[in-house]
Amino acid sequence: MTNIAYSDHMGSLTEVLGRLHGAKAASLETRTEVTSAVCNQFNSGTFSPAETKIAAEILDILSYDIEAKVRKIISSKLAANPNVPKSLALRLANDVLEVALPVLEFSFVLSDDDITQIIRSTAEVARAQAIARRKPLSYRLVDELLKRKERLVVQTILENKDAYISPRSAEKILLDFRHSEDVLQIMVDRGNLHLELVERMIMMVSDKIRMQLVNEYKLSPEVVALMIEQGHDEALLGTLKTKSSGEADALVHTLHGQRKLNYNLVLRGLCKGDLEFFATGMGCLAGIPKSNVVKLIHDKNYMGFQALYKAANLPEHLYEASRLILQLTIQEREDTGGTISDCTHRIMRKIISSGYENTVPHMKYLLSLIGSSGNPATLH
DSSP: OOOOOOSOHHHHHHHHHHHHHHOTTOOHHHHHHHHHHHHHHHHHTOOOHHHHHHHHHHHHHHTTOSOHHHHHHHHHHHTTOTTSOHHHHHHHHTSOHHHHHHHHHHOOSSOHHHHHHHHHHOOOHHHHHHHHTOSSBOHHHHHHHHTTOOHHHHHHHHHOTTBOOOHHHHHHHHHHTTTOHHHHHHHHHHOOOOHHHHHHHHTTSOHHHHHHHHHHTTOOHHHHHHHHHHHHHHHHHHHHHTSOHHHHHHHHHHHHHTTOOOHHHHHHHHHTTOHHHHHHHHHHHHTSOHHHHHHHHTOTTSHHHHHHHHHTTOOGGGHHHHHHHHHHHHHHHHHHOOOHHHHHHHHHHHHHHTTHHHHSTTHHHHHHHTOGGGOGGGOO
C-alpha cells in the first residue's frame, strides 16, 4: 500500500485511494508512510492533471485523520506548495497548533482575507506569531496583528525584515509599547524609521537607545536637547490636565517660582488649546492676576492681548502667529464646545488648509511646538 512511486502513477494512486476508503484498520505507521509518499510525489510536480486530482483527494481524506501526526506531515511537507487546494490549506490552518503553524507561516494559497479571519478567531499567541513570520507580511496583516497588542507578536513583526510596516503602524507600536524597552530596541535595530517617529522616540527611550538614534540618524546635540525639552513639556501639560483648576494653577505658580516656566511652555499650552494653563502662565509671566488675563485674551480688538503679550515679555516676532492661534482657539472652543484635543486638531487643519503656515511669520515654529500631532504630514 505504501509503494506509490510506480511508473504508473494513476494505477498506484487509484489503489491507494481505494484502500483508504475501505481499510479503516490501517495502522498509523502505514498511514504516515502513505501520507509522506503522496506528499513527496505531489511536490515533485510529476503528476498529470488527473493524477493531481486523485492525489488531492487522498490528501483530503488524510487531513481528517484522527492522529495529528498524519495531518502534521501534510502541513509540514505541503505548506509552501502553491498547488495545494485552498480548502485543504484552510482546514490545516485551522487545525491544532502543531498542524497549523507551517501553513500559517508559509502558505500563500491563503489570501489576506483568510488569514485575517484566523487572526480574529484565535487567542493563541503562537498562532499569531507564525502569521507574523510570513514573508512577505502585508500592511493589512501587520495592522490586524497589531490590534492584539501582544508584545511577542509585535517583536516577531519587527524582527521580520519582510514585514511591511506603515508609518501609521509604527506610530501605533510606539504608542502601545512606549514603556517596553525590548520592543523599542528591536524597533530601532530594524532601522528605516521616519524622522517624525525618531523625534518622538528621542523623548521616551533610554540613554542607550537615544545614542543609537543620534548616531544612526545623525542628529545634532542641539536638536536632541530640544526634543527632550519638548518631551518634558508634553508630560507636564499632560499632568496639568489631570489636576483640578486650583491644583493646576498652584503647580504653574510653583514652576514660575522655580524659574521653569518659560515662553516656549506657555505658547505650547496655547497651541495645544489649553486656555486655562495659558491664562495662568501669562499671568505669572506678566505679573498680573489670572482674572485680568482672561479679560485681556478675550478682548475682541486684541489690543488687550497685545498689551498682555508685551508685559509677559514674549518674543515679538512670534506675536502675529500667537494672536492668530489664540483667535482660532477661542472661536473653536466657543463654536463647538469640543475637547481640547479635538479643537487643536481642527485648528491645525484650518491653519494648514488656509496657508497660514506660509503667510504668517513664524507660524511653522508654533506648529512645531504641538509635536507630531500637529505636523502637516499627519493631518489628512
